Amino acid sequence: MKGMVFTEFLEMVEDKFGWEIAEDIVDESDLPSGGAYTSVGTYDHNEMVTMVVALSEKTGLDIPTLLKAYGKHLFGRFNALYSTFFEDVSGTFDFLKSIDQYIHVEVRKLYPDAELPKFDYEYPNDETLVMIYSSKRPFADFAEGLLMGCLEHFGESIEIHREDLNEANGTEAKFTLVKVPESVAAD
Template identity: 45%
Template sequence: MKGIIFSEFLNLVEDTFGLEICQKMLDENQSDGVYTSVGTYDHRDLVKLIVTLSQLTGVDAEELQRVYGKSIFIRLYQSMPGLQGQAHSTFEFVKSVEEYIHIEVKKLYQNANPPKFTFVSEKKAQLIMDYHSARCMSHVCFGLLQGCADHFNEQMDIDMQPLDDDGTEVRFTLNII
């Protein structure tokens, strides 16, 4: 997982919960908190930070992931200037993730293993897609979808249903309200 994901998470923690909580979370995980945006790190380290933050704050780990996903959307969007202006809606953008972003990520980072989206159906006001990821971070994806809808100023009802017991496959149903 790219370091930008870690550094943005630390920024969110510090902004939301303060430097003391952020440092305590890092200390409890024996982490120095130094992540370069282009470095590659084990996603399990991020999961450990999220679990520790949940324990320190009493906020559910899944909710922390969702809030994080929502907050990082615009940063990730801005990091890919070739995409800006290419999509004009949440549905267009989400489809471009699989058609463009993940392909470009794999070109840049040959060992990258981004999640995969399979589009099940699309209607004018509804998109159904399956999320597949060995990292089991579907709640981050949920937040990213919320951040995307906010970016495009669309009112969106998003439903998330697990398709398996281990969280590697999840169906998202996006309905424009």
């Protein structure tokens, strides 16, 4: 995974839990890279898994909760760092539909060694968008966090329903996003 995914993770840990915890999880994880990440480098995604496990042990928060929080945080950073992807976007669905065939394609041009997931889309009706996540890496929770960050960013009333397609390892999940009518959302 790209270094920025690691540097942003450690920044989030520092912000939310303090620098001592950030330092401890790096020290205790015995990472092949030594934890000295640079945003342009590329590192084994298992280092991320190891650090999330260590953070879970330290904080008592479960791994899915931490991965979702991290995805949500990273979405805010993507917004700041890659603002061009947010230009001329009409709303949440418009943005999300562009990830697989545009945003991640551009990301790969910038970083040819990026490890990106695949999204398949279904459009059952105007109010519903289905995104099927599949990856070689077990980051369905991370994807859900990114989706949560995206919904928060656009501020529309949309619910996420998740169905794990490969329950054992988090590499495949179906996310169904449904627009909630304003009258229902207000109840």
